[in-house]
Amino acid sequence: MILSPDITCVEFPEYSLAVYGMSYYAREIEKACLSDAFPMGRQAHEILIAHGGDQKHIPLKKEELLRLGYDYIALGHIHKPQELCPGIAFSGALEPIDKNDTGLHGYIAGELTDEACRTSFIPFASREYIHLTVQVHGSMSCHELREELKKRMDEKGRQNIYKVILTGQRDPEAVFEPQVLDPYGNVIELSDYTTYAYSFEKLKAQNRENILGQFIESFAGCREGSVEYQALCEGVHALMETAAAGN
Secondary structure, eight states: OOOOSSOEEEEEGGGTEEEEEOOOOSSOBOSOTTTTOOOOOOSSEEEEEEEOOBTTBOOOOHHHHHHHOOSEEEEESOSSOEEEETTEEEOOOSSOOSTTOBSOOEEEEEEEOSSOEEEEEEEOOSOOEEEEEEEEOTTOOHHHHHHHHHHHHHHHOTTSEEEEEEEEEEOTTOOOOHHHHOSSSOEEEEEEOOEEOOOHHHHHHHTTTSHHHHHHHHTTTOOTTSHHHHHHHHHHHHHHHHHHHHO
């Protein structure tokens, strides 16, 4: 284990390999510690391992890392696997860390020879966080939506954890409760961006002389999907619920 806050070299002569690195000794390190971490030519093959990648956690630049001249640079801290360029990569977390940590997770397997360094990403995580967008239509019941979610989850994997995003239009009487819609107990969040499926022209014609008709008229020309359209839907729903309660 490398415990020093300075760049240190650990040698493996049987593999003609030298591994360089430093201890990540504090919660935040804002110093660019890697810009002059040049290899010392101790072995035929040299690898740098480092933790960082943003302004508060050892900032680094791809160009500076390339200039160092290592055979391979293995980076940690960024959860999503990504290759900065051939020979420099973040392997990412073995398992997803939170609901926004989507996509495959695993590790990087590499082979270092006298000719080149060849790497490949190996998926390893037993499950993923998936953002699942479902289009709702005006007549869809809660049961139908649950069955649609069940079908989509069967396709993508029951073992995964889902953030469900509802779009489209819904019956004003439909109530979508997360605990009812969740078929397997693996929905971590339900975001409802649906609008109510009202016929605004019909409602306006039936209510020209009252506040409901006047409210709809005040939003004339607003584009479906806009913030104004969302306000129209919510306002009409509130007015109709108020009127129903009064009756």
